Structures are given as C-alpha cells and as structure tokens.
Amino acid sequence: MEKGQEKKHAGGCGTISAPTGKGISLDAVSIRTIFRASPIGVFIVQGGRFQFANEEFQRTTGHTEDELIGRDASALVHPEDWEKVRKNAIKMLKGERNSPYQYRVIDKAGEIKWIVESVSSISYQNGPATLGYFMDITEREHANAALALSEEKFRKAFRSSPDWIVITTLEDGYYVDVNEAFNDTTGYRRNEVIGRTSVELGIWVDPGQRKEMVEILREQGRIRNLEAKFRMKSGEIRHVLWSAEAIEYGEEKCLIAVTRDITERKIAEEERLEKEKLRGILEIACTTSHELNQPLQYIYYLLEEILEKLPGEKAVEKLKQQCDRMRRVMSKLENITTYSLTDYVNGEKMINIGVSGSPER
Structure with missing residues (x-):
C-alpha cells in the first residue's frame, strides 16, 4: 500500500x-x-x-x-x-x-x-x-463523587437551615456567603452584606466580643454556643447562641458560623427570674407585715388608753398618725403583685412602695 x-x-x-x-x-x-x-x-x-x-x-x-x-x-x-x-x-x-x-x-x-x-x-x-x-x-x-455529594448536601443544608449560617473571613469578618435564614431574620438582603464586614454593619452589639472570638478560633479552631447580642438592620437587638469553626475557603482563612436565635427563650427566662424575684419579695413583705402587725396593735391599744386620760394631747395624736401610716404601708406590702425600684443611696436600689402593686412603669 x-x-x-x-x-x-x-x-x-x-x-x-x-x-x-x-x-x-x-x-x-x-x-x-x-x-x-x-x-x-x-x-x-x-x-x-x-x-x-x-x-x-x-x-x-x-x-x-x-x-x-x-x-x-x-x-x-x-x-x-x-x-x-x-x-x-x-x-x-x-x-x-x-x-x-x-x-x-x-x-x-x-x-x-x-x-x-x-x-x-x-x-x-x-x-x-x-x-x-x-x-x-x-x-x-x-472520591470525587463522594466529595460532590458531600458538597451538594452542604449546599442544601446551608440554604435550608432554619439557623443563620454565614461564611466570613476570619481576620476582618468580610461576609463571603450567607443563607436565607440570615436574610430573613436580620432584614439584610444578600447583596447588602456580601463583601462588607460584620463590624461595618454593626451586627455585633459588642465588637470586642468578636475580637475575643477570633483569638479563641486561632487557638482552638472552634467555638460552641457563645452567647452574644446581634443588632438587626431595624436596630432591634436579638440574643443568639453563636458557634463557629475555622476553615480554609479557597486560599483564605475563613470561618463558618451557625447562629441560633434565642431571643424568645431569653425573654421567657427573664420573665421566670422576675417571677421568682417577685415571689421572694412577696414572702418577705408578708412576713414583715405579720411581724409588725402584733406590736402595732399593742401600740394602738396604749395610745387609746393615753388619749382617754389625756384627750387632745398633740404628741399622742401625732404618734397615732405615724401608726396609721405604718398600717397603710403594711396593707400595701400585703397586696404587692408588681413592684417598681427607685434609686437609693450609694447607687443601691429600693422598692418604691408608693407605686408597687400597679404595673411597672
């Protein structure tokens, strides 16, 4: 050929x-x-x-x-x-x-x-x-197929999670990616945060807390359930639990953070503590009123005898007026359902008996 x-x-x-x-x-x-x-x-x-x-x-x-x-x-x-x-x-x-x-x-x-x-x-x-x-x-x-599957699972979990998930640069806090839960809760649109820092947006109520977190991540590589306060776009302050882990994203050191909003839980916890405090106040008030009642009744008895012998005695009348005042105070103590605090000496607080029993102002 x-x-x-x-x-x-x-x-x-x-x-x-x-x-x-x-x-x-x-x-x-x-x-x-x-x-x-x-x-x-x-x-x-x-x-x-x-x-x-x-x-x-x-x-x-x-x-x-x-x-x-x-x-x-x-x-x-x-x-x-x-x-x-x-x-x-x-x-x-x-x-x-x-x-x-x-x-x-x-x-x-x-x-x-x-x-x-x-x-x-x-x-x-x-x-x-x-x-x-x-x-x-x-x-x-x-291995590539497993990696692709893992990445796909991560993307789905990232997008659909009810918790906020963000990826930011570790040092400066520039947002690289955020999920829909972050947008829905904070009020920010995605294009308003990508490329900007959390400090610039004022999201950390205490920016110093973020600096402390970065140091922990450098040393330990992860943080679990750090309690913090975040500021929404509207200015509202929300209580959160913040967990993060240092990762390599491309060629840059980043962190992936999961934030769980615990505001409602914090409010419920504060209400519970308030009720416990009120219960303690009521117990003290009732005990105090009971302990004062018997001596006061005896004082009234003595005053009546004195007035029979010395009718119109001004000093006795004034003493009786003070006893009447004490009785009114005791009556208020027995009927406290809410209380209000007022300033006292040396920065201390005291219960304002004059407004207690009415909704707190």
Whole structure:
C-alpha cells in the first residue's frame, strides 16, 4: 500500500481509519519486554481485537491474557460510553486531541471501573495497530463523587437551615456567603452584606466580643454556643447562641458560623427570674407585715388608753398618725403583685412602695 493510503485498523475504542506509515514499529518480543511490567495498563488492538495486554491491564479488567487476546476491544467498554470513547480515540489518533479521555469499563466480575486512556498509531507485526495506555482511576472518581455529594448536601443544608449560617473571613469578618435564614431574620438582603464586614454593619452589639472570638478560633479552631447580642438592620437587638469553626475557603482563612436565635427563650427566662424575684419579695413583705402587725396593735391599744386620760394631747395624736401610716404601708406590702425600684443611696436600689402593686412603669 502506498504512503498516504488508509487502511482500517482497531483502536482502543473499536475499528477506525488512520494513515499508514505513521507511528512506531514494534514487534511482539519488544512489546513484551518493554510493557510487561509497566505500572499502567498497556494494550495493542489490531483489526478491532486485542493482540497484547500487559499484567496491569489484566489485573484491572480481571481477564487473563488468554481471555483477552483475539477478543473484540469494544466488549469491555460500558455501552453508554461507547460512542464517546470511539469519537475521542479517533480524534487522538488523527492528532486532533492531545489530552487523555475518561470512560467506564466493565470488568470480569461485572464491576464498573473508571479508566483514563490515551492511544497512538503504531505498526505491529507488519500491520497498522493502536497502542493504548490505560489507567484505573476508579478510587479517584469515587472520591470525587463522594466529595460532590458531600458538597451538594452542604449546599442544601446551608440554604435550608432554619439557623443563620454565614461564611466570613476570619481576620476582618468580610461576609463571603450567607443563607436565607440570615436574610430573613436580620432584614439584610444578600447583596447588602456580601463583601462588607460584620463590624461595618454593626451586627455585633459588642465588637470586642468578636475580637475575643477570633483569638479563641486561632487557638482552638472552634467555638460552641457563645452567647452574644446581634443588632438587626431595624436596630432591634436579638440574643443568639453563636458557634463557629475555622476553615480554609479557597486560599483564605475563613470561618463558618451557625447562629441560633434565642431571643424568645431569653425573654421567657427573664420573665421566670422576675417571677421568682417577685415571689421572694412577696414572702418577705408578708412576713414583715405579720411581724409588725402584733406590736402595732399593742401600740394602738396604749395610745387609746393615753388619749382617754389625756384627750387632745398633740404628741399622742401625732404618734397615732405615724401608726396609721405604718398600717397603710403594711396593707400595701400585703397586696404587692408588681413592684417598681427607685434609686437609693450609694447607687443601691429600693422598692418604691408608693407605686408597687400597679404595673411597672
């Protein structure tokens, strides 16, 4: 056959046409010597059938050399990948593609394996053939698939979480990403926060607390359930539990933070403490009133006797007025349901008896 004529021969993906006279000329002895112990799979296909397969190729496919020699090369390719493999091999053999291509094979046990392959034209035993290099990348593909699945799960969890989740730079607090719960609760739209800092937006009521948090993250790598106060866009202050972990995001040190709004819980807790405080005040008030009542009654008795003997005595009348005042105070103590505090000396507080028993002002 003259140079430039084409002759049909088999590639790694089936029967293709390629110019003769191109490629390397190899004989069977050279092939076995060079490629037998190669750490990657090596094969030769001629006339659409395997003519050589080294030990690594046999190990990957699960077939022995006797089972492979003379077998149709397309038999190992996953049916769904056949057309893609055929086209990629043709392009590579014609010099239209330089990079290896990936596809799936089915081994002897019926398991699917991912392969990366490159092919070139050679002359073998006085005829055109295809030399293929064949590497098993199944573990890498499984790892990539697991990583992609993990990333997809993270994206779904990030977007749908009822808690606020944000990613910010560790040092400066620039927002890299925020979820919908953050937008819904804070009142900020996503484009209002991305690229800006939490300090710039005034979200941390106490900016110093964020500095302390950064130091903890540097030392320990994580924080769990830090209680903080965050300021919403409206100016409202919300109580939160803040947890964060230092991560690498791209090439930058960042943190991913989960924030749980506990404002309603804090309000309920404050109301409970207020009730407990009121209960304590009521117990003290009732006890005090009871303890004062008997001595006061005796004082009234003595005053009445004195007034009978000294009617109109002004000093006794004034004393009786003070006892009446004490009785009114005791009556208020017995009927306290709410209380109000007023300033006392040295910064102390005291119960304002004059307004206690009415709603706090």
